[in-house]
Amino acid sequence: MKIGILTSGGDCPGLNAVIRGAVIKGDSIYGHEFLGIKDGFKGLVLDKISKLPRKQVRGLAKQGGTILGTSRIGPFEHGGSERVKEVMAKHGMDAVIAIGGEGTLTVARMLHEDGIPIVGVPKTIDNDLSATDYTFGFDTAVSIATESIDRLRTTAESHHRCMVVEVMGRHVGWIALHAGLASGAHAVLIPEVPVTIEQIAGWVKATVTRGRAPVVCVAEGFTLKGDQDVVAKGGVDGMGRPRLGGIGEQLTPLIEELTGIETRCTTLGHLQRGGVPTAYDRVLATRFGIAAVDAVTKKKWGTMVALRGTDIQSVHLSDATHEVKSVPYARWEEAAILFG
Ligand SMILES: Nc1ncnc2c1ncn2[C@@H]1O[C@H](COP(=O)(O)OP(=O)(O)OP(=O)(O)O)[C@@H](O)[C@H]1O
Numbered sequence: 001m002k003i004g005i006l007t008s009g010g011d012c013p014g015l016n017a018v019i020r021g022a023v024i025k026g027d028s029i030y031g032h033e034f035l036g037i038k039d040g041f042k043g044l045v046l047d048k049i050s051k052l053p054r055k056q057v058r059g060l061a062k063q064g065g066t067i068l069g070t071s072r073i074g075p076f077e078h079g080g081s082e083r084v085k086e087v088m089a090k091h092g093m094d095a096v097i098a099i100g101g102e103g104t105l106t107v108a109r110m111l112h113e114d115g116i117p118i119v120g121v122p123k124t125i126d127n128d129l130s131a132t133d134y135t136f137g138f139d140t141a142v143s144i145a146t147e148s149i150d151r152l153r154t155t156a157e158s159h160h161r162c163m164v165v166e167v168m169g170r171h172v173g174w175i176a177l178h179a180g181l182a183s184g185a186h187a188v189l190i191p192e193v194p195v196t197i198e199q200i201a202g203w204v205k206a207t208v209t210r211g212r213a214p215v216v217c218v219a220e221g222f223t224l225k226g227d228q229d230v231v232a233k234g235g236v237d238g239m240g241r242p243r244l245g246g247i248g249e250q251l252t253p254l255i256e257e258l259t260g261i262e263t264r265c266t267t268l269g270h271l272q273r274g275g276v277p278t279a280y281d282r283v284l285a286t287r288f289g290i291a292a293v294d295a296v297t298k299k300k301w302g303t304m305v306a307l308r309g310t311d312i313q314s315v316h317l318s319d320a321t322h323e324v325k326s327v328p329y330a331r332w333e334e335a336a337i338l339f340g
């Protein structure tokens with residue numbers, strides 16, 4: 001078979017490990033050939049496609065980013081399914097492996113419904129995809145955020161300051177919850193659980209009373225109780241969605257005003273998506289790549305590979321995209337025992 005691979009949506013540590021896993025298994029076990037599609041679905045409709053031989057994936061398990069490039073441009077802006085079929089026929093491409101988040105997998109489902117042979121691989125640092133226990137990239141993002149908070153804590157303690165740390169998490173607070181728990185943050189603020197500024201100030205003051213320098217870990221999609229809109233200072237993306245970032249900066253003067261404690265803000269932003277994946281993410285991504293090529297070989301069109309417990313399984317793309325995987329209230333409540 002001749003298989004096209006693309007990466008779409010935001011990049012994520014581990015994308016290259018998926019590509020490597022798929023190409024090595026496909027080449028060595030099944031004798032498949034691979035085509036690299038440039039910059040996501042954009043390359044599929046604009047015909048930016050080239051051979052992806054095994055030698056090109058050497059040493060990729062540890063390499064951050066994606067050698068194929070990515071974009072947030074879908075196929076429907078440029079001819080849709082008919083154009084995809086035309087380009088695939090031109091290259092003799094039998095199937096597509098699409099690696100991406102909820103948007104990419106939604107597009108993959110739509111292309112599948114139009115008769116295109118496609119298999120999905122879930123990626124996101126946010127860990128917000130249903131139907132898989134974890135996505136690769138999440139562990140790396142949590143590790144980077146945890147190390148950053150550990151570092152911020154020593155400077156905070158020296159200056160007797162409060163530190164606000166903003167992490168990614170557009171719809172869900174998984175990164176904030178895990179990094180906050182791992183680093184001993186004194187408040188974790190997530191989109192699923194709005195709280196008041198008075199409550200946040202209460203946790204900060206309680207921490208100072210115990211002689212510690214408070215750390216507040218906030219997800220970019222958090223809103224204060226009563227507020228409707230998330231804070232977004234970066235305009236909108238190609239789909240008209242707000243570019244988040246700014247809630248940490250907004251909370252900082254409010255905390256300072258209510259507590260009288262000098263407060264600083266650090267927004268981690270894309271640092272959480274850059275650089276080498278952790279060992280956990282390399283393993284998960286490699287297993288996803290291997291399983292995706294197995295699914296293609298078995299013609300399991302319209303499915304996605306997923307982690308269930310310790311097994312990699314195939315699930316329908318619609319199972320992965322019908323709702324985001326939020327942090328259950330009980331998980332936040334469990335962490336909240338440690339606040340203040
Ligand atoms: N419902 C949809 N209908 C048509 N096209 C879509 C839809 N959702 C997403 N797309 C297209 O797919 C692209 C990829 O989606 P998106 O930008 O949300 O990335 P993603 O795969 O979800 O990754 P990330 O987790 O980084 O957001 C979008 O930019 C858009 O062009």
Ligand SMILES: O=P(O)(O)OC[C@H]1O[C@](O)(CO)[C@@H](O)[C@@H]1O
Nearest residue numbers: 010124125126168169170243244
């Ligand atoms: O890289 P961009 O396009 O600014 O996207 C940022 C968004 O992507 C994510 O990293 C993953 O969906 C979100 O956490 C964040 O809001």
Ligand SMILES: [Mg+2]
Nearest residue numbers: 009101102103
């Ligand atoms: Mg998305």
